[in-house]
Amino acid sequence: MxxxxxxxxxxxxxxxxxxxxxxxxxxxxxxxxxxxGGSDQWARAVAPFFQRHFSEPVRIQVFNIPGASGVQGGNxxxxxxxxxxxxxxxxxxxxxxxxxxxxxxxxxxFKEMRGIMGSPVGGVVYVxxxxxxxxxxxxxxxxxxxxYGGISPTGLDMVPLxxxxxxxxxxxxILGYEGKGAARVAFEQRETNLDYQTSPAYLSNVQPLVDxxxxxxxxxxxxxxxxxxxxxxPVFNKxxxxxxxxxxxxxxxxAGAAWDAYRAALVAGFTAQKNLWxxxxxxPERIDALIATARATIADPSFQQLATRLLGGYEFYAxxxxxxxxxxxxQLSPTAREWLMTFLREKHDVRF
Amino acid sequence: MLQLALExxxxxxxxxxxxxxxxxxxxxxxxxILPGLGGTVGLSLLLPFVFGMETGPAIALLIxxxxxxxxxxxxxxxxxxxxxxxxxxxxxxDGYPLARRGEAARALGAAFFASMIGGLVGAITLFLILPVAxxxxxxxxxxxxxxxxxxxxxMVGILAAKRPLRGMVMATLGLLLGAVGAAPTTxxxxxxxxxxxxxxxxSLAVLALGLFALPExxxxxxxxxxxxxxxxxxxxxxxxxxxxxxxxxxxxxxxSAILGVVVGFIPGLxxxxxxxxxxxxxxxxxxxxxxxxxxxxxxxxxxxxxxxKEGGALIPTLLFGIPGSGTTAVLLGGFVLLGLQPGPRxxxxxxxxxxxxxxxxxxxxxxxATACMAMSGAVAKLAxxxxxxxxxxxxxxxxxxxxxxxxxxxxxxxxxxIGLAGWALRRLEFPLPPLLIGFVLAMTVERTLWISTTRYGxxxxxxxxxxxxxxxxxxxxxTGIRLNxxxxxx
Numbered sequence: 001m002x003x004x005x006x007x008x009x010x011x012x013x014x015x016x017x018x019x020x021x022x023x024x025x026x027x028x029x030x031x032x033x034x035x036x037g038g039s040d041q042w043a044r045a046v047a048p049f050f051q052r053h054f055s056e057p058v059r060i061q062v063f064n065i066p067g068a069s070g071v072q073g074g075n076x077x078x079x080x081x082x083x084x085x086x087x088x089x090x091x092x093x094x095x096x097x098x099x100x101x102x103x104x105x106x107x108x109x110f111k112e113m114r115g116i117m118g119s120p121v122g123g124v125v126y127v128x129x130x131x132x133x134x135x136x137x138x139x140x141x142x143x144x145x146x147x148y149g150g151i152s153p154t155g156l157d158m159v160p161l162x163x164x165x166x167x168x169x170x171x172x173x174i175l176g177y178e179g180k181g182a183a184r185v186a187f188e189q190r191e192t193n194l195d196y197q198t199s200p201a202y203l204s205n206v207q208p209l210v211d212x213x214x215x216x217x218x219x220x221x222x223x224x225x226x227x228x229x230x231x232x233x234p235v236f237n238k239x240x241x242x243x244x245x246x247x248x249x250x251x252x253x254x255a256g257a258a259w260d261a262y263r264a265a266l267v268a269g270f271t272a273q274k275n276l277w278x279x280x281x282x283x284p285e286r287i288d289a290l291i292a293t294a295r296a297t298i299a300d301p302s303f304q305q306l307a308t309r310l311l312g313g314y315e316f317y318a319x320x321x322x323x324x325x326x327x328x329x330x331q332l333s334p335t336a337r338e339w340l341m342t343f344l345r346e347k348h349d350v351r352f
Numbered sequence: 353m354l355q356l357a358l359e360x361x362x363x364x365x366x367x368x369x370x371x372x373x374x375x376x377x378x379x380x381x382x383x384x385i386l387p388g389l390g391g392t393v394g395l396s397l398l399l400p401f402v403f404g405m406e407t408g409p410a411i412a413l414l415i416x417x418x419x420x421x422x423x424x425x426x427x428x429x430x431x432x433x434x435x436x437x438x439x440x441x442x443x444x445x446d447g448y449p450l451a452r453r454g455e456a457a458r459a460l461g462a463a464f465f466a467s468m469i470g471g472l473v474g475a476i477t478l479f480l481i482l483p484v485a486x487x488x489x490x491x492x493x494x495x496x497x498x499x500x501x502x503x504x505x506x507m508v509g510i511l512a513a514k515r516p517l518r519g520m521v522m523a524t525l526g527l528l529l530g531a532v533g534a535a536p537t538t539x540x541x542x543x544x545x546x547x548x549x550x551x552x553x554x555s556l557a558v559l560a561l562g563l564f565a566l567p568e569x570x571x572x573x574x575x576x577x578x579x580x581x582x583x584x585x586x587x588x589x590x591x592x593x594x595x596x597x598x599x600x601x602x603x604x605x606x607x608s609a610i611l612g613v614v615v616g617f618i619p620g621l622x623x624x625x626x627x628x629x630x631x632x633x634x635x636x637x638x639x640x641x642x643x644x645x646x647x648x649x650x651x652x653x654x655x656x657x658x659x660x661k662e663g664g665a666l667i668p669t670l671l672f673g674i675p676g677s678g679t680t681a682v683l684l685g686g687f688v689l690l691g692l693q694p695g696p697r698x699x700x701x702x703x704x705x706x707x708x709x710x711x712x713x714x715x716x717x718x719x720x721a722t723a724c725m726a727m728s729g730a731v732a733k734l735a736x737x738x739x740x741x742x743x744x745x746x747x748x749x750x751x752x753x754x755x756x757x758x759x760x761x762x763x764x765x766x767x768x769x770i771g772l773a774g775w776a777l778r779r780l781e782f783p784l785p786p787l788l789i790g791f792v793l794a795m796t797v798e799r800t801l802w803i804s805t806t807r808y809g810x811x812x813x814x815x816x817x818x819x820x821x822x823x824x825x826x827x828x829x830x831t832g833i834r835l836n837x838x839x840x841x842x
Contacts, residue, residue, distance in 0.1 A: 035396035036685025044403050044689065062400065067758050068551035069534070075548075105548055147807065154539040174806045176537030176799050181674040182619070189493045191807055204693035205673060309691045350539055 024059045029276070030081070030089045032073020034066045039092045042119070042274045045310055049303045053296035055289050069155075070095030071105055078108035083279035085286030088116065090276055093156050093269040100268055100329055101154065101341065101352065110277070110330045114287050115322020117294035118275035119307075120314045122233040123221040124202045125160060128193035129214050136218050136240060139169070140249035146171045149183040149192035153348035156180075156269045159221055160196045162262045163242055165343060167249050175348070181205075187215075196221075198270075199235055200312050219245040224263060224271040228328060230254075235313040242266075260336035261343070267329045275322055294318040360707040363408055364715065372409040373712060376416025377720050383417075383437070384424030387746065388561045388753015390437030391421040391679035399686055407690050407705060414686050415712040418679050420720030422658040423467040427724070430459045430651070431735045433572070434565040434746065438556060438624045439658040441564055441788070442631035446643060446650025453646055456735050460728040461594025462648055463655040464721045466605055469598065470656035471717025473609035474616075474663020479710045483699060485617075485667050492618060495812035498800035499821035500618055501793045504625065506825045508786040510632040510832040518782050523790035529554055530794020537802045549762030556624060556678075557757045558766045559791060565750050566771025567778045572739040591728055597648045604634060604649060605656045612657025616664030619674050625792045626661045627654035628785050636832055663713060670698045670706060 029047055033039045040062070047060040054060075065073035070092060077089040091110070099106045127133050131144045148164070148171050150157035157175065164171045171194060177183040180197060184205060187195040197206050209215035220233040222241030230243040242262070246254040254262075278290060297303050298316045307316055317325065332340075344350040363369060376398070383394040394417045402410045425436025430447035443463060450459040481488075492500070505523060512519020532543045533553030544550040598605060608630045615626045634653035635643040643650045665677040673694040675681035687694055698706045734742070754767035774784060804812045812818060 034682070035399050036682040038688075040399075041685060041689055044400060048404070064396075065759065066552075067760065068548050071551075072548060072758075072760070105551075149803075152539050172806075174803055176802050176806075178536075178619075178799065179674065181672060185490070185672050185674060186493070186803075189490050191493050191803075200688075200693060201673070204697065205695040208696045348538075 024057055026086065027054070027058050027060050028081075028087050029060060029062045030073055030077050030087065031062055031064045032066065032070035032077075032090065032095055033064065033092070035064055039070075039090050039274060040064060042310070043090050045306055046117070046276070046297065049297040049300055049306075050293055053293045053300065055292065068105065069098065071098055071103075074099075074106065074108040078112070078279075081279075083282050085278050085282030085290065088276055088278050088290070089113070090274060092274055096268040096329065097154050097158060097265075100264060100332065100337075101344075102337070103352070110326060112280050113277040114280045114282070115319070115326065116276040116278060116287075116290045117298065117316055117318040118272050118322045118325070119311055119316045120223060120271045121273045121311065122199040122223065122235055122314070123156075123159065123196050123270055124199070124206070124217050124233075124236055124239065125163070125194070125196045125219055125221070126202075126206060126210070126215045126217045127195075128187065128190065129216050130190075131193055133218070134216060136245045136248045139218055140167060144193075146194045147192045148173050148194045149177050149186045150175045151177055151179060151183065153344055153350055156198075158265045158344075159262070159269045161348065162258065162265055162340075162343070163221065163245075165347065166254065166258050166262060167246060173348070199233075199314070203312060221266055221270055224267050224325065224328060226324065228263065230263060230266065257333070257336045257339040258343075260333060261340040264329045264332045264336065265340075267325060272322070272325045272329070275326065277322075291319040356704060357707050357711075360704055361711050363704075364412060364708060364711050366408075369409045369412045373412035373416040373716060374719070376413040377420050377716050377723065380417040380420035380716075381424040381720060381723060384421040385427050385436055386749050386753065387428050387432075387434045387436055387565055388557060388750050389756060390425070390439065390557065391418050391677075392557075392682050393753075393756050394418070394421060395679060395682040395686065399682070399689065402686050403689050405690070407692070408708060410686070410690050411705060411708050412712050414683060415709050416716040416719075418662055418683060419471060419659070419713050419716035420724075421679070422655075422662070423464060423471070423717070423720040423724055426460065426463040426467070426655060427728075427731055430463065431456055431732065432742070432746065433568040434750075435560060438560045439627055439661070440654070441560060441785070442627035442654035443651055444564065444568075445631060446645070446647050449644070449646035450648065450651065451735050455590060455646070456732045457590035457728060458594040458597070459648065459651050460732060461591025461725060462597045463594070463651050464591075464724045464728070465595045465598040466608075466652045466655040467659045467724075468717050468721035469605050470609040470612060471659035471663070471721075472714055473606065473656075474613055474660035475710050475714040475717065476663075477610075477613045477660075478663040478666055478713065479707075481617075482667060482670065482706065486671055486696075489617075489668055489672060491817070493815075494800045494803040495808065495815050496817045496821065497618065498797065498804055499818050499825070501796045501800065503821055503825045503828070504629060504789060504793050505797070506829045506832075507629050507632040508789055509829050510636050511628060511785045511789070512783045515781070515783060516833060519786040522777075522782055522784065523786040526787040526790020526792075527794045527797070528790075529559070529787070530791045531798070536795050536799045547762070549758070549760055549766075552758065554766060554770075554791070555757035555763065556792065558754045558763055559770055560624075560788065561750055561754050562767050562770030563774040563784050563788065565746075566767070567775035569743055569746055569750075570771075570775050571778075573743050575739065591725060594648070598652055601649055601652050604638065604652055608634060608653045608656035609660040612660030613664035615657070616661035616677060617667050619668050624678065625789050627658045628789060630654045630657035636828075659717060666709065666713075670694050670709070671696070 029043045031040050031043045043062045047062055051060045065076050074095050081087040133139050186192045220236045220239045222230040223233055225231045230241050232241045295318050383389040422439045425440040426443055428434045428436040429440040429443040430451050433444050433448040435441045447459045508519045508523040509516050533551055611630050612626050631654045638649055665680045668674050669680040675684055754763045757763050
């Protein structure tokens, strides 16, 4: 036992030294999900560049507060963290939808946050080639039994579910798969025959199926542009967007409460999928510094390389662009919200 | 293929990669030994460093860590009767009685050697199966997964031994506990009592620690002695005997390892109960056993399978990007950080990465087992320390481990509540493993039952594989009951 003493003392010294040695101010990235998840990867990718381009020497610390599909971390950020511009929060589709639907447990409000930077992702709808469907027109006119597999009606699946409803498709919807990967495997097992995947998963796992002829891509969810229109996805610019798909099926441009709900869900889940925020009543000069850092980060060539790998062809945006894109979601009209709640309650048994 | 395999091995043996593998193995051993910390926590610790690393060293680091957790987690299971991670609970059943008899070193030696062989079997199977595994994974649709989960649940009867009814009660309790939180098929929160902590349900790590660790600690304190009691035996010398035990039981090792690969390979079947399933199967099929009273075979079976599991769990992870275990779920995040997208290309353009994973898995298992054996003599002395001295230290580690699940106060409350309940149940002689099995399989059963009936109506009951697994389940249950009856009457 006596021999352990000095070693233990050394360890204590090292730990204490490690704790007090670094006196740099800390900027905290709150990731409301587990280590290794999509938002965690995003935060850890951005953090080192953010640190490098910051106007003063700081230490960026990524802090995971998982729980309740990202609501827990959002509440911690909104309620407990000081509004000093040193505490930043990462939102993702999963914790925007509960806010969009006005769930009682949500204590954060995106209208009380300032956007620093963010990034989009896309999604592509495809069917099994066995259905004999070659394009959107075939899809709308089909009398085959369409079977879709998803996770939960209040997550990203909300976007395809609204899309199918809006297109007037009769789909057997099975929700309860463990993840989008499991749902894709179910598609390959012919348990389902209609599916969507986000861009990275589509490129790595569905494209091979398309190449071998067992899957047919039909349309992309599209992207919301600065004027609030749904346009083609830049990564899948050969595929019609959801707006075009509607015109092909119904012969008129999409409009109305259902369309507003679709656009809000599209922004929350895809066009503005991941965003970095701070409190809007933080010191203005600190907010400006954060936005400047975000812009410098995005302009950094080595960050762009990494962004290509991470997002697969989409581009980061910064500053006021975040709120501009996000406003479709945060300022959803009461009629559109009502349509959405009714749709989820009646068609998908969601209890609010 | 062979040439590429050799090239990958040479690349792994470069100082940088080798160094990172050794580092990974060290972290793996550490989180394995510390109760409550397992592969998931270990990977979470390493992930931040992976960012920006080159692929080769990063893979060596991550896989090296994941490979050895279930080697090192045997230390606390055998020496203290406290699970080192959720994969080594079954080892306690016979490993701990062995330690109390003063045969800790033998148990450890057997466990490490069995772990190594199991890990190697896992790596070899991964290598051989991967090219042809796609159709096998695709054969398990929701109804088949449901039946496999039911097969897993039928292990409850065997594990409950003499008290099948109590086993059923505990398994049902486990299924109920598993239902807490967000429902898998609809956005509805069950039994949350207004607590947001319960939205995600009870954490497996907290449940396992509470059920198996805290009650043991309380009993240990109450007895006031050291674990090895007053036995004065040479603790350090017996590990070679353990190795000989494993060599003698080579068939059991192989069988358990293959079982481990299969359980790991099937997503959602609960890699975290592989040790119990393996223990249960061994208890039922080995002749003249004294399982539960310090039979070395009760150590060998779970230890062979829990290392083999990782090799199996990597198959769906690499081929489809769907995790086969909790550890591989975090590993998947690490892959994406490295710019790897699991999918068909792991067998084509990224084949070298796949081979690197196989080699790392194999080498890390050998390295980890060797290191643990070298340490076993010294660490085994822990069993001689008086409980009152060890307890505060252990309690702090367990609380830290529990707190790692979601890092909220709820974890600590849940740990204490479950621990006290577990202690009461143990005193009342209710078997605890069935509760854990019910808990782990609850989500899978509910999910796959829902999907099967929504998709296929009742027609799925006639799928050939469903019928086949159903027959196996029934046969296992009936023989299990008979065997236990026989044991009671004799």
